[in-house]
Amino acid sequence: MRIPRIYHPKPLSAPDDIALSDDAANHVGRVLRMQPGNKVALFDGSNQIFNAEITHIDKKQVRVQITDQRLEDRESPLNLHLGQVISRGEKMEFTIQKSIELGVNTITPLISERCGVKLDQERFEKKVQQWQKIAIAACEQCGRNRVPEIRPVIRLEEWCAEPESGLKLNLHPRASLSINTLSMPVSDIRLLIGPEGGLSQEEIDMTARYDFTDILLGPRVLRTETAALTAIAALQIRFGDLG
Structure with a gap:
């Protein structure tokens, strides 16, 4: 057994x-x-x-x-903080579960202009408790012995404005840089993944003011949950412990 x-x-x-x-x-x-x-x-x-x-x-x-x-250390050398604009239904749960399997250290659920989930503060708090249980279950399954933190829900600009000494990345379909063109070494990354409808132009301009670098994953437009997991896996291959 x-x-x-x-x-x-x-x-x-x-x-x-x-x-x-x-x-x-x-x-x-x-x-x-x-x-x-x-x-x-x-x-x-x-x-x-x-x-x-x-x-x-x-x-x-x-x-x-x-x-x-x-x-029993199974943590990646890459400290990865995911800022994920909240997606509908099971998509958010799926993103949390799989990103933890891939080695994310911290997840902050975000509210943006085009966020499709509208809840009051009390219901968001209950959601965070539910997501933290999903994080624990993911660790039980994948063998991690540190449990990533699911932080309280905050607005996109609040998260972007938080002090961060590492590399800050924003996925953008018209970016000129890719993950493979990022300079090495990198040990800390703050990764922003937008909503299903994408970030507005004003929000993209705002991320630039907070020194986020736009990066491109490839020629195809990915759904928000696919984009998050693809970017995390690519970052772990380049800077972490995958591959």
């Missing part, structure tokens, strides 16, 4: 005896139907893996005994 990877929201240490979080206990006990004596692998965001054995299961909790711990 494959040993499941489970995220724990509090710091871990061997040889702790702990109760799993409610979400993890439900997954282990009800979904996977695991039993005392079965093994699990825990991670707490500290870039370590903690091997553990289930000691007790009932309807209220699952307890495990941590047997050992070790550093």
Whole structure:
């Protein structure tokens, strides 16, 4: 049986005896139907893996005994911050899940002029909580032991104006530069991906004022979720750990 990877929201240490979080206990006990004596692998965001054995299961909790711990670094040398204008429905969830598999460190959901999602502050906060759970699940699946942060939703210009010492990139279908023409080395990148209708000309001009460099992926126009993942993969190949 494959040993499941489970995220724990509090710091871990061997040889702790702990109760799993409610979400993890439900997954282990009800979904996977695991039993005392079965093994699990825990991670707490500290870039370590903690091997553990289930000691007790009932309807209220699952307890495990941590047997050992070790550093297991699967992070890219490229620190990549994705600013993604919020897309409709499952597209945003798909982008978050797959970008984390590809090694993104931080994701900021953005509101732009042509953003197709209109929610109030409370519903956006609930969305961020939901997206953070998707990020955790993606880490459980892909083997990352640090959990990327899904930041609160902010407006596009607020995000562009934030201080950033690294390279700032904006995808643009009429740009003259490509990822392969960017100078090396690069260790920090802030990547902007616009909405399904694209950024307005005023927004493109605004990104230039904040020193964003326009780049082109290729001759075809990509959907927003395709553009994000294609750009991330290309950046990881050139500056990170893919390929």
